[in-house]
Amino acid sequence: MIQGKTRIVRELEKIVGPNAVIHTEEELRVYECDGATIFRALPDMVVLPATTHQVAEIVKVCHREQIYFVPRGAGTGLSGGALASQGGIIIGLNRMIRILETDVPNQRAVVESGVVNVWLAQKISGDGYYYAPDPASQTACTIGGNVAENAGGVHTPKYGVTTNHVLGLEVVLPNGETVEIGGKVLDPPGYDLVGVFVGSEGTFAIATTVTVRILHKPEAVKTLMGIFHNIEDASNAVSGIVARGIIPACLEMMDKLSIQAVEKWAKAGYPMDAGAVLLVELDGPKAEVEALADLVVEVFQAQRVREVRVAKNDEERELLWKGRKAALAAMGQIRPDCYLQDAVIPRTKLPIILKEIEELSQEYGLPVANVFHAGDGNLHPFILYDGRYEEEIRKAVELGARIMNRCVEMGGSITGEHGVGLEKQDFMPLMYTEDDLEAMMKVKCAFNPDQILNPGKIFPTSKSCVEVGQHKRDRIRYEPHRIEKEGLAQRF
Amino acid sequence: MSSGPVNQTRRQSAFDAADPPEEKKYLECIHCGLCLPSCPTYLEMGNEMDSPRGRIYLIRMADEGKIGITDSFVKHMDACLLCRACETACPSGVQFGSLMEKARGQVERKYKRRLSQKLLRRFILSVFPYPDRVRAMLKLGRSSQRLGLRRLVIHGGLSKSLQIMEELLPPPDEVPADIPLPRVTPAEGTPKFRVGLLTGCVQQVLYPQVNAATVRVLARNGCVVVIPREQGCCGSLQAHEGGLEPAKAFARKTIDAFEQAKVDYVIANAAGCGSMMKGYADLLKEDPLYAHKAETFGQRVRDALQFLHQIGANGRYGPLPLKVTYHDACHLVHGQQIRNEPRALLRSIPGLQLIELKESDFCCGSAGIYNLLEPEYGVRFLERKVDNIVATGAEIVTTANPGCELQIAMGLRKRNITMKVLHPIELLDMAYQAGIAPRS
Numbered sequence: 008m009i010q011g012k013t014r015i016v017r018e019l020e021k022i023v024g025p026n027a028v029i030h031t032e033e034e035l036r037v038y039e040c041d042g043a044t045i046f047r048a049l050p051d052m053v054v055l056p057a058t059t060h061q062v063a064e065i066v067k068v069c070h071r072e073q074i075y076f077v078p079r080g081a082g083t084g085l086s087g088g089a090l091a092s093q094g095g096i097i098i099g100l101n102r103m104i105r106i107l108e109t110d111v112p113n114q115r116a117v118v119e120s121g122v123v124n125v126w127l128a129q130k131i132s133g134d135g136y137y138y139a140p141d142p143a144s145q146t147a148c149t150i151g152g153n154v155a156e157n158a159g160g161v162h163t164p165k166y167g168v169t170t171n172h173v174l175g176l177e178v179v180l181p182n183g184e185t186v187e188i189g190g191k192v193l194d195p196p197g198y199d200l201v202g203v204f205v206g207s208e209g210t211f212a213i214a215t216t217v218t219v220r221i222l223h224k225p226e227a228v229k230t231l232m233g234i235f236h237n238i239e240d241a242s243n244a245v246s247g248i249v250a251r252g253i254i255p256a257c258l259e260m261m262d263k264l265s266i267q268a269v270e271k272w273a274k275a276g277y278p279m280d281a282g283a284v285l286l287v288e289l290d291g292p293k294a295e296v297e298a299l300a301d302l303v304v305e306v307f308q309a310q311r312v313r314e315v316r317v318a319k320n321d322e323e324r325e326l327l328w329k330g331r332k333a334a335l336a337a338m339g340q341i342r343p344d345c346y347l348q349d350a351v352i353p354r355t356k357l358p359i360i361l362k363e364i365e366e367l368s369q370e371y372g373l374p375v376a377n378v379f380h381a382g383d384g385n386l387h388p389f390i391l392y393d394g395r396y397e398e399e400i401r402k403a404v405e406l407g408a409r410i411m412n413r414c415v416e417m418g419g420s421i422t423g424e425h426g427v428g429l430e431k432q433d434f435m436p437l438m439y440t441e442d443d444l445e446a447m448m449k450v451k452c453a454f455n456p457d458q459i460l461n462p463g464k465i466f467p468t469s470k471s472c473v474e475v476g477q478h479k480r481d482r483i484r485y486e487p488h489r490i491e492k493e494g495l496a497q498r499f
Numbered sequence: 500m501s502s503g504p505v506n507q508t509r510r511q512s513a514f515d516a517a518d519p520p521e522e523k524k525y526l527e528c529i530h531c532g533l534c535l536p537s538c539p540t541y542l543e544m545g546n547e548m549d550s551p552r553g554r555i556y557l558i559r560m561a562d563e564g565k566i567g568i569t570d571s572f573v574k575h576m577d578a579c580l581l582c583r584a585c586e587t588a589c590p591s592g593v594q595f596g597s598l599m600e601k602a603r604g605q606v607e608r609k610y611k612r613r614l615s616q617k618l619l620r621r622f623i624l625s626v627f628p629y630p631d632r633v634r635a636m637l638k639l640g641r642s643s644q645r646l647g648l649r650r651l652v653i654h655g656g657l658s659k660s661l662q663i664m665e666e667l668l669p670p671p672d673e674v675p676a677d678i679p680l681p682r683v684t685p686a687e688g689t690p691k692f693r694v695g696l697l698t699g700c701v702q703q704v705l706y707p708q709v710n711a712a713t714v715r716v717l718a719r720n721g722c723v724v725v726i727p728r729e730q731g732c733c734g735s736l737q738a739h740e741g742g743l744e745p746a747k748a749f750a751r752k753t754i755d756a757f758e759q760a761k762v763d764y765v766i767a768n769a770a771g772c773g774s775m776m777k778g779y780a781d782l783l784k785e786d787p788l789y790a791h792k793a794e795t796f797g798q799r800v801r802d803a804l805q806f807l808h809q810i811g812a813n814g815r816y817g818p819l820p821l822k823v824t825y826h827d828a829c830h831l832v833h834g835q836q837i838r839n840e841p842r843a844l845l846r847s848i849p850g851l852q853l854i855e856l857k858e859s860d861f862c863c864g865s866a867g868i869y870n871l872l873e874p875e876y877g878v879r880f881l882e883r884k885v886d887n888i889v890a891t892g893a894e895i896v897t898t899a900n901p902g903c904e905l906q907i908a909m910g911l912r913k914r915n916i917t918m919k920v921l922h923p924i925e926l927l928d929m930a931y932q933a934g935i936a937p938r939s
């Protein structure tokens with residue numbers, strides 16, 4: 008609970024206007040979860056600023072009163088990152104939706120952080136340009152949110168993730184100061200603060216405007232769908248594509264249950280009885296795309312592909328993708344709730360992990376559908392449950408944890424693109440030693456020394472920034488390294 | 500370990516047993532948020548309580564007994580346009596329209612509105628479903644205040660609604676006199692279909708020429724067109740505002756009227772009516788006598804443009820050298836998923852240049868009687884629409900719903916823009932005329 012809530016509500020209303028402060032419980036409820044409904048936490052207030060100045064003023068109040076605050080975009084995130092997990096104020100950026108500048112010849116655009124990803128694409132499409140990062144939720148998610156989570160999308164194999172497309176940022180620091188980092192050019196001199204900031208999951212500062220790089224649309228785009236009898240063949244086909252040195256723009260795989268769920272909604276013509284579907288998109292100069300497409304078909308055939316479909320025009324292409332991008336929501340037709348996992352797995356291990364997931368799914372009695380960004384090894388198991396039953400929630404969480412553990416054991420990682428947020432904190436020690444985590448904490452403390460901004464996320468334990476330093480001091484004693492002891496090296 | 504549903508221990512639902520929003524339907528919402536940017540109210544207001552996801556969440560919480568039917572619950576239900584753009588955007592197939600109509604039904608019975616609001620609603624809903632009363636109101640011209648409404652103003656906050664009501668009515672000289680249509684119009688040439696036409700309460704009074712054009716165009720395409728005299732209102736305005744019982748009565752009457760007329764198809768040229776009739780099955784599913792009838796009836800309903808496109812309208816059009824744009828009526832594009840058919844028909848008219856309208860499927864703010872009940876927001880959506888319409892540079896804006904026609908015409912009039920607002924079928928009709936008339 009916030010001390011003196013009424014007084015603070017009034018003060019905030021002066022900054023943003025009375026309609027932009029939400030403080031009654033029933034309205035706040037709507038903000039108690041984001042795309043990951045498995046986590047819920049009621050904020051004390053929600054404030055909806057319309058300008059950077061207003062954001063700064065709100066943050067100053069939070070800083071003065073030492074109130075926790077959390078930024079939120081469209082609330083499509085899947086790791087609970089936009090939750091006020093320890094109470095406090097949610098700063099919703101949904102009124103900062105202006106595209107401030109599009110400088111097409113110089114390939115950049117400046118947007119407010121609440122701008123929806125696809126709006127930018129629509130705005131520059133007429134000029135022949137696009138914005139490459141395209142998470143599955145791109146029709147709704149905000150660019151600010153993409154920056155926080157370093158969002159990927161289906162185009163990652165060739166075009167990378169959000170950080171590869173952000174040039175500069177205007178951010179409000181947790182003390183209310185507004186600063187600019189990066190600039191309008193790629194890789195400016197000095198520390199790469201943009202690189203540090205992107206993916207910080209809203210724990211360093213609140214981004215209010217983002218300068219992004221936009222790309223010219225390729226001359227040709229070709230989408231192929233390979234329909235396979237089983238996951239093994241499809242996985243081998245992926246390896247085959249990589250082995251030939253082909254870098255597709257997108258490379259996506261869906262398993263049987265995903266295909267069925269999505270087809271029911273999208274009617275994209277995915278065969279309901281297929282074991283796996285592989286979507287490959289190639290782009291670039293026309294001649295190159297055609298040649299590569301032939302190669303891909305060859306690879307498919309070597310893996311006993313059942314059928315290959317090639318989208319003949321943009322409409323057909325859109326339709327093939329529509330199914331994939333809507334996978335999450337389409338799952339709602341199978342069970343009421345979905346706990347979407349996000350893991351990374353070495354590609355060659357895919358058939359093994361999917362088999363294990365199938366077994367776990369049987370064991371727990373919860374269906375699990377899988378979608379795989381095959382290009383970068385990012386696996387998304389959709390654990391389907393019914394949130395009205397406490398027992399099912401518990402099972403879903405436990406099942407998720409077991410999948411996570413296995414992925415790490417097989418040499419993968421606990422998150423590919425959704426971020427750690429609330430969801431994956433406890434898995435961090437699977438990946439990192441305490442020293443690693445301390446080093447990361449230090450970076451966070453440099454930006455957010457009081458930890459009033461988005462507390463309780465990413466790290467498995469909460470420590471104040473003062474503790475971080477002390478702890479280290481107590482523990483570090485000089486110990487000669489093994490190679491020093493062996494006389495192979497020497498410290499000066 | 501025992502695992503009872505959380506429901507068993509949950510608090511009493513805020514809804515009662517008479518047509519509550521169905522649990523099954525709201526559980527289909529997986530909270531992904533993909534619908535947010537499609538929602539006009541969310542874009543305007545920027546808060547999640549006025550988004551589809553937020554409204555579904557509020558409905559769910561009310562049903563779980565976590566919140567009651569309070570002022571703010573009602574405020575966010577009222578602010579919804581029921582444009583159903585969220586249904587088009589939702590990949591999980593959430594039937595938002597049904598949820599919202601049923602939530603409103605509960606609100607109407609369980610929530611005590613301010614007297615002025617109550618009277619306003621009652622007044623509007625007692626006029627529009629009845630053509631005679633609409634006609635009477637039109638006759639009174641633009642002085643609806645004479646209807647004793649002025650007294651309502653005293654109760655506060657209604658002057659804006661009444662002002663819009665006056666402004667919405669077209670100037671008397673623009674409304675053609677009643678055009679009597681025969682009960683049965685024979686097909687031109689060999690009859691291929693026997694169809695019934697719903698003439699609509701607002702359409703037949705304010706836009707009789709649209710009905711006349713529809714009859715001519717259908718006849719030209721081999722249809723025997725029947726206009727059952729027993730038909731009345733389809734019930735859509737009532738359902739929109741949560742008046743589910745009166746809506747059901749209208750629905751039964753409509754079904755009976757067209758059943759007796761023994762038609763292959765029931766044609767609607769007002770998007771709101773078409774979408775309503777297609778959804779009778781959901782409305783009447785608890786009615787033992789009508790549940791089945793409603794289902795087969797619904798399958799027979801076609802929007803006029805959808806039908807013409809489907810049967811392959813004959814293309815003996817004369818040229819119409821016009822610059823035209825098209826506004827998607829919500830209850831056509833979102834309610835019935837009819838997007839390409841009207842455009843294809845318009846494009847098939849020689850000489851006609853169809854200019855795409857930016858945000859064409861974004862609600863114009865008419866939304867049943869939303870423009871009267873929530874005048875402030877209705878006007879904001881209208882302004883946005885008119886800006887986009889003006890930007891097309893077209894001479895004619897077409898749309899297939901009388902509510903949208905009235906709303907857009909009002910917006911244009913207020914800005915002194917002399918652009919015509921027509922139903923696409925009027926252009927088809929004109930093109931057919933141009934096809935026969937020797938050119939002068």
Ligand code: SF4
Pocket residue numbers: 336339527528529530531532533534535551552555585588589590591592593
């Ligand atoms: S898109 Fe559908 S499933 Fe997703 S939040 Fe909106 S209504 Fe719910």
Ligand code: SF4
Pocket residue numbers: 537538539540541549550551554578579580581582583584585586595
């Ligand atoms: S019906 Fe229209 S206004 Fe209502 S929630 Fe859906 S999109 Fe928003």
